[in-house]
Amino acid sequence: MESTRGKARASIVEVAARLLRERGAGAVTIxxxxxxxxTQAPTIYRFFEDKDALLDAVAEHVFAAYVAGKEAAEPSDDPLAxxxxxxEAHLGFGLANPGLISLLLDPVRxxxxxxxxxxxxxxxxxxxxxxxxxxxxxxERRAIELLHAAGTGTVLTLLSTPPQEQDPGFADxxxxxxxxxxxxxxxxxEETAADAVRRGLPELRLTEAERTLLTEWMSRP
Known part of the structure; x- marks a missing residue:
C-alpha cells in the first residue's frame, strides 16, 4: 500500500516538475x-495540502537530483578547478531551470x-x-557568501536578458x-591562450563544425 502511494505521489511530482520546467511556476496548478x-484533484490533495506544498515538493525533487550529482563528484587535485x-554547474542548472530558480529565491522556501x-x-x-x-x-564565510550571491545574481541577470543581448563574457x-x-x-x-579563445568562442562567426573542431583542438594536451 505504501509503495503504491509512493509511486502515485512520485508521478504527480514528476508531472508538476515537467510543467514547471516547460511553462513556469504559474502553470503548476492543482x-x-x-x-x-x-487523475483527479482530490487525489492530489491527499498528498499535498495546497499548491504551495506541491511546489515545495517539486523544488525539492528537482534540486535534490542536482545536488546529489554534486555530492557524488570526486574532488580533483586542484581545489580552484x-x-x-x-x-559552471550552478550556472548551467539555473539557466536550464528558470522556474525552479524563481521558487528557490523565496527565502522561506x-x-x-x-x-x-x-x-x-x-x-x-x-x-x-x-x-x-x-x-x-x-x-571562508565571506568567500562562500560572495560566490553564492554572485552565482545567483549572474543566473538572474542572464535569465532576464534576451539571448541576442547577452554578453558572452559576463559570467566569466x-x-x-x-x-x-x-x-x-x-x-x-593564470588565463592560458586556450582559455582566452574559449571565453570568446561565442563571439566568433564559425559554423557548428568549425566550432566543434576548434574546441577539440583546444582540449588536446
Missing part, C-alpha cells in the same frame, strides 16, 4: 497537474529545503579545500571578480 497526470566546476542546505555544504567543503591551501584572503567576468575579491593576488589562476 487542476493542471491533475489533468496532465490523468573544483570551485570553478561548481560555479529555501530555508526549509534540505537540498538547499546540502548544496551549501558542498560549496562550503570546496571552499574549505581552497582555504587549506592558504589562498583565501578573506574568511563575474567569477573572476569574485576570485580577485577572495584570493591573494599571487593565487589567482
Amino acid at each position: 487542476r493542471a497537474v491533475a489533468q496532465e497526470a490523468d 573544483d570551485l570553478r566546476a561548481g560555479w 529555501a530555508a526549509r529545503s534540505p537540498s538547499m542546505n546540502t548544496g551549501m555544504e558542498v560549496l562550503r567543503a570546496r571552499m574549505q579545500r581552497v582555504a587549506a591551501t592558504g589562498r583565501l584572503r578573506v574568511t 567576468a563575474m567569477y573572476e571578480t569574485v576570485l580577485r575579491s577572495i584570493l591573494h593576488e599571487e593565487s589567482l589562476p
